[in-house]
Amino acid sequence: MPVEQTGETILFVLDGAEIEVHIQIAYDPATEAAQFAWVVPVTALPEFSVGSQQLFSNLLAGTVPSYGLGNYFEPCDDSFGEGGEGCDEGAGTGGGDDTSDHLDIGSLPPPPPEVVLHTTVGAFEVFVLDGGTVDGVMQWLGDNGFQQDAAAEPILGEYLAEGFLFVAFRLATDAEAAEIHPITLRMPTTEPCVPIRLTRIAAKEDMDIRAFFLADGRVSALNWRHVTLNPLKLDWMGLGANYREVVTMAVDEPEANGHAWVTEYAGASDLVTTSELLGPLWSSAPFETATHEEAVDLLLAQELYGFGPFVDQCGPLHPLVAGLVARYLPTPPELDLETLCYDPAAFAAAVDPLAWDGPAFAAELQARVIDPSLHAVELLETWPYLTRVYTTISPGEMIEDPTFHPTPGLPDVTDLQRTGTVNNFCDGATSFSLPDGRLVALTNSSLWPDIAPEQMPWVETIEYLPADGAPVIEVDNRELIQGLLDAWNAENGPPRSPISAACGDETGGLTFGSDTSGAGALDDGASSCACRGAGGGPGAAVLAGLGLLGLRRRRRS
Secondary structure (H helix, E strand, C coil): CCCCEEEEEEEEEEECCEEEEEEECCCCCCCCHHHCEEEEEECCCCEEEECCHHHHHHHHHHCCCEEEEEEEECCCCCCCCCCCCCCCCCCCCCCCCCCCCCCCCCCCCCCCCEEEEEEEECCEEEEEEECCCHHHHHHHHHHCCCCCCCCHHHHHHHHHHCCCEEEEEEECCCCCHHHCCCEEEEECCCCCECCCCHHHHCEEEEEEEEEEEEECCCEEECCCEEEEECHHHCCCCCCCCCHHHHHHHHHCCCCCCCCEEEEEEEEEHHHCCCCCCCCCCCCCHHHHCCCHHHHHHHHHHCCCEEECCCCCCEEECCCCHHHHHHHHCCCCCCCCCCHHHHCHHHHHHHCCHHHCCHHHHHHHHHHHHHHHHHHHHHHHHHCCEEEEEEEEECHHHCCCCCEEEECCCCCCECCCEEEEEEEECCCCCEEEECCCCCEEECCCCCCCCCCCCCCCCCEEEEEECCCCCCCEEEEECHHHHHHHHHHHHHHHCCCCCCCCHHHCCCCCCCCCCCCCCCCCCCCCCCCCCCCCCCCCCCCCCCCCCCCCCCCCCCCCC
16 A cells, blocks of 8 residues: 655754664554655665654654743732833834756566665665666566555656665564564764655645754755744744744745745754663563563563553553564463553453563564663763754745755754743733744734735744854845734834833733643743843744655765
């Protein structure tokens, strides 16, 4: 069955002359596991290993930007008056700098590719194909049970002409969907790349792509553009609910042409926690000689199985443990799996003892759970800097693979919590303070205004980010945006800023912070009363995409 791809998430580790790529795999759960497979173009023979799902979870949760919304209420007694005049009454100033070869078809049968590697990595059977022709590759895929799609033929031809190899993955014969895990590839190359051209045969419109980079400094796109979003297009009253739409429209603006990224985070990697990556009691050795009854007890004792910290329900405490338990400790389908926690002896008595293989279980536990977790901790402790970029892209735009390069001289992007404030005044007037300090006149305190919809651009800037030096701004809409905001405020305002102690008054209004990420609460009073809000540009998404990608290096000779 074809796999419909809705998103991709990938982690690159830039390690001198090598790049390590972690691919998070996601597909429609309605697809039968036995038929799950995909092909990734690469340009050197990789070393494969199992990746850590929890690493992706921690990366996504640790760097997810959020939108908060607070309220300021002007104190309405005579001591404060009714003017609501503060240090700054007008709109704030504009934002500052934000930072193919002909292929011979040949005679029948077509020359097949050479299988230069056939191995098993965790739950996956892996083939690496080199050379051959388009017809030969398609014939090989069909003969070996891989889904064929005629739309892939010209794209395969492009990659073959450029010297790429193909890595074909599929779930091993005895593997189940619960055993799907990230895959890690390590290759001798210095140019990270997302080979999206082949992705377009299975991608949905406006597919999410999110890429992480662990390195010594910030990483940016080499051949695609970088955009900064116009905060006036974000729905602040909806807590940034239209963020994905704003990104989609921004990267589709002229000069970006669907090939651009938003930087969601760029800063210290220690923001990402190592907690839950590695259980302190995990050890594969005791399982080698354990009986199946003892194995059930070991699962609980090592906290590989049990009750999660936020859910009062028994289950695996690592996502791959469920698949291992289902394979090596199978029970009748009518048995409640929570019995493992509540009555381990009864669970063990229901296990098919012929399925238990202690050495095999221990080996898979080490390879799929413990070793990837150890490596994930090592990566976060070794590499000091993390970059997170995001875009959306449609199949018709997947004609150029984005590549990346180090840009250590660029500034950090670390303002993950963006909070605006609705200012409520005694005379019924309202205004909105953006995080960058600008004021917006509100005509409805519960709806974000659509300011000059036919004229207001979706981006502030479209930039090229070179390896050295400042960003090259190719499109600068900031003056236009400010002019449209000023015209709006003149017609519907002027907007007033709140009174605060910072403006010479000892008692300010009340502000309440809101967390929109679901990842944790904002600090109390995160958006305090002030003449101007804290500095900072527009925010980034609270949603993250999933999926799979690959790598590129320069064409082989």
